[in-house]
Amino acid sequence: MDDIAAIDRDHLWHPYTACPAALPPLEVVSASGVRLRLASGRELIDGMSSWWAAIHGYNHPVLNRALAEQTAKMAHVMFGGLTHAPAAELCRRLLALTPPALDKIFFCDSGSVAVEVAIKMAIQYWHGRGRAQKQRLMTVRGGYHGDTFGAMAVCDPIGGMHTLFTDVLAQHVFAPRPESRFGQPWPGQAGPAGDAPSDIAEFTALIAAHHHELAAVILEPIVQGAGGMRMYSAAYLAEVRALCDRYEVLLIADEIATGFGRTGRMFACEHANVVADIVCLGKALTGGYLSMAATLTTAEVADVISSAKPGVFMHGPTFMANPLACAVASASVDLLCQSPWSERVAAIEAQLRRELEPCRHLSGVADVRVLGAIGVVEMDEPVDMGRIQPALVERGVWLRPFGRLIYTMPPYVIDSEDLRQITSAIADVIASQA
Ligand SMILES: *Cc1c(COP(=O)(O)O)cnc(C)c1O
Numbered sequence: 001m002d003d004i005a006a007i008d009r010d011h012l013w014h015p016y017t018a019c020p021a022a023l024p025p026l027e028v029v030s031a032s033g034v035r036l037r038l039a040s041g042r043e044l045i046d047g048m049s050s051w052w053a054a055i056h057g058y059n060h061p062v063l064n065r066a067l068a069e070q071t072a073k074m075a076h077v078m079f080g081g082l083t084h085a086p087a088a089e090l091c092r093r094l095l096a097l098t099p100p101a102l103d104k105i106f107f108c109d110s111g112s113v114a115v116e117v118a119i120k121m122a123i124q125y126w127h128g129r130g131r132a133q134k135q136r137l138m139t140v141r142g143g144y145h146g147d148t149f150g151a152m153a154v155c156d157p158i159g160g161m162h163t164l165f166t167d168v169l170a171q172h173v174f175a176p177r178p179e180s181r182f183g184q185p186w187p188g189q190a191g192p193a194g195d196a197p198s199d200i201a202e203f204t205a206l207i208a209a210h211h212h213e214l215a216a217v218i219l220e221p222i223v224q225g226a227g228g229m230r231m232y233s234a235a236y237l238a239e240v241r242a243l244c245d246r247y248e249v250l251l252i253a254d255e256i257a258t259g260f261g262r263t264g265r266m267f268a269c270e271h272a273n274v275v276a277d278i279v280c281l282g283k284a285l286t287g288g289y290l291s292m293a294a295t296l297t298t299a300e301v302a303d304v305i306s307s308a309k310p311g312v313f314m315h316g317p318t319f320m321a322n323p324l325a326c327a328v329a330s331a332s333v334d335l336l337c338q339s340p341w342s343e344r345v346a347a348i349e350a351q352l353r354r355e356l357e358p359c360r361h362l363s364g365v366a367d368v369r370v371l372g373a374i375g376v377v378e379m380d381e382p383v384d385m386g387r388i389q390p391a392l393v394e395r396g397v398w399l400r401p402f403g404r405l406i407y408t409m410p411p412y413v414i415d416s417e418d419l420r421q422i423t424s425a426i427a428d429v430i431a432s433q434a
Contacts, residue, residue, distance in 0.1 A: 001371070023386060026393070031058035034414045036398055043337040044398040047408035052225070052257045054288030056335055057411040061113045063287050066331035070324050079107075079320040086326035093333045094294065097266055097411045099275040104302040106313070107297045107321040111256040111282035112146030112295035115218070116280045117315050118252045119150045122216035125250065128308030134215045138207060138249070142177030143219060154218050154229050173210050175203035180233035182222060182271075182371055200239050213246035216278070218252040220260035222266035223371060225257040229378070230404050231371040234272035241274045250301070256282035256293065260333075261341045262409065264349060264372035269342075277301060287332030292325035336412075344412045348373040351416055352408070355423035362430045365403065376407040377426060388429050395425035406430070 004027055009020045027039035034057050056063065061282055069299055070086060077084060090104050103348075106113050106121075119137065126134035137154055144149040152162040153169040162169070180187055180199045187199050207214065221237055224230045242252040253276035258268035262284065263409045269279070271340050278301065282293035319325075352375035359377050360368045367378040383401045392399050399408055400423070406429075409424050 017313045018139055022251075024387060027183070033059070034411050034418055036323070042396075044393060044396060045414075045418045046408050047397050047399045047407055049284075049394060049411050050288050052262060052283040052409055053286070055260060055262075055284045055333065056287045056339075057413045058288070060287065060335070062335055063289055063328050063331050066327045067289065067324060070327035071125035073323075075324050076319065076322050078318075080316060083325075084321075084323055086323040086330065087259045087321040090326040090330045090333070093330055094281070094296070097337075098296060101275055101298050102279055102296040103299055104297050106297075106315070107326070108293050108295065108315075109317050109322075110146075110291050110317050111280065111293050112148040112151045113317060114149040114256065114280040114282055114295045115145045115154075115252075116148055116183070117295040118218070118254075118280050118297075119154075119216070120315055121278055121295065121297055121301055121305065121313065122250045122252060124305045124313060126215050128304040130308075133213055134249075136172055136210065136213045136215065138173040138210060138214050138217045140177050140203065140219050140224075141176050142224045142227045142230060144164065145218065145220075145255075146256075159375065173206055173214065175206050177224065177228075177230070178236045180236050181369075182231035182233055184233065186233050199233070200236055203240065204243060207243050207247050207249065212247055214247070214249045216250040216252045217244055218254060220257060221253045221265055221276075222259060222271050223258050223268060223272070223374065226402075228403075229374070229376040229407050231263075231369055231374075236250060237269070237272040237274050241272070241276075241311035244277075250277040252276060252278040256279045256280050260284040261345055261412065262344065262372050262374060265343050267355050272384075285332070286325055287335065289328040289332070290322070290325040292322065292329055298411070315374070332366070334412065339412070341412055345373045347416070348410065348412070348414065348419060351399045351419055352423065355420065359427050359430055362427070364433065365430060373406065373412060374407070374409045375423070375426075376405055377430065379404045379406065384433075391429045391432070392425050395421070395428060397425040399426070 013019045014021050026035050029039050030037045034046050036046050100326045106117050108117055116156055123135045139154045141156050143156055145154050153172055153185055155162050178199055233376050253269050277298055279296045286292050349370060349372055352370045356368050356375045361363050366380045366381050369376040382404050388401055406426055
């Protein structure tokens with residue numbers, strides 16, 4: 001164990017940390033259900049689903065079996081010129097879950113790559129239609145789309161994690177972040193007839209001014225995740241779709257965090273009855289087992305790309321459609337669909353509301369937000385990780401606050417007692433900081 005700590009300290013990078021990390025990471029030896037077991041012998045209730053992914057909990061027998069069975073057949077084979085049942089099986093399942101219009105699927109390795117693929121599809125589409133000047137993107141502030149260069153360029157340019165790279169990134173068009181709140185009246189609906197609703201006025205002006213050079217609008221539907229954990233109005237998203245149609249701009253919905261039930265609907269676009277032209281899936285796709293993502297698009301986009309020069313889509317990862325990842329993803333989708341996931345997420349939502357809402361009155365708390373199986377307490381000031389992380393561990397829960405946010409998105413299989421331990425740990429550490 002000392003060995004592991006020493007190797008880690010001396011050699012390993014962790015996400016968004018210095019090397020060595022300021023706060024030594026905890027060693028996990030195993031995980032099962034909603035519990036992570038540490039080398040110290042302590043057990044932690046997982047409130048993070050390993051960043052939105054482990055929706056069924058850890059070490060799930062059904063997912064384990066799917067992996068073992070596929071491993072015995074073939075762990076991997078290239079997807080260039082070859083195909084296989086695991087890819088077709090996963091394809092069939094995703095087609096059944098997503099809107100019929102989205103019937104072309106590109107499998108790739110990670111969320112960031114799915115976003116790169118989406119951006120390239122949009123640019124190649126307009127190129128194919130003879131409108132090669134349409135190659136910029138538009139988005140809203142407060143977004144997060146990944147860490148690779150194309151994805152970074154559409155992350156929030158100020159609050160985002162990528163300000164350092166601004167000068168080497170493609171310059172895209174940024175509208176203000178939506179200020180409307182999910183489930184609350186759409187501001188501006190009462191405005192004078194013909195006026196754009198106020199929350200989207202600037203977005204409307206920007207798309208009107210730039211549409212001739214825009215390939216696509218990209219955003220996270222309903223929930224802005226790593227960019228600030230904000231939940232905005234479904235009416236906003238519906239309006240974005242209408243504006244994209246009006247100005248001939250594709251809509252890319254980044255459902256990497258929101259997909260597979262997290263917000264209470266299978267996909268967050270369903271809250272607004274919106275069908276995007278390109279959709280990115282990732283994170284929970286394999287139930288947290290392997291890195292895999294998918295970019296879905298329409299026959300129209302695929303046909304234009306495939307019939308114009310150079311006649312092919314210009315992307316193809318080495319591990320595209322990895323059979324192990326496909327097999328475990330299919331098993332995860334089946335598990336989800338056969339489970340009462342929507343009741344579970346609704347129950348988590350109700351409990352998070354009940355138990356986190358009182359935090360609003362604690363000193364230092366700016367806001368409390370809950371949607372689906374996502375609960376967020378926003379503080380006035382950045383949280384002191386050096387104090388708060390050990391305090392949460394002391395209370396038996398695993399959470400990973402960032403910036404001013406203490407938040408949870410637990411596995412859907414969490415029971416109310418374990419969830420209660422998470423919410424009381426949050427309330428406790430906030431109350432005890434004063
Ligand atoms: C996590 C995330 C990504 C990036 O996914 P990776 O698998 O980390 O590359 C992209 N978009 C959204 C909305 C995400 O939450």
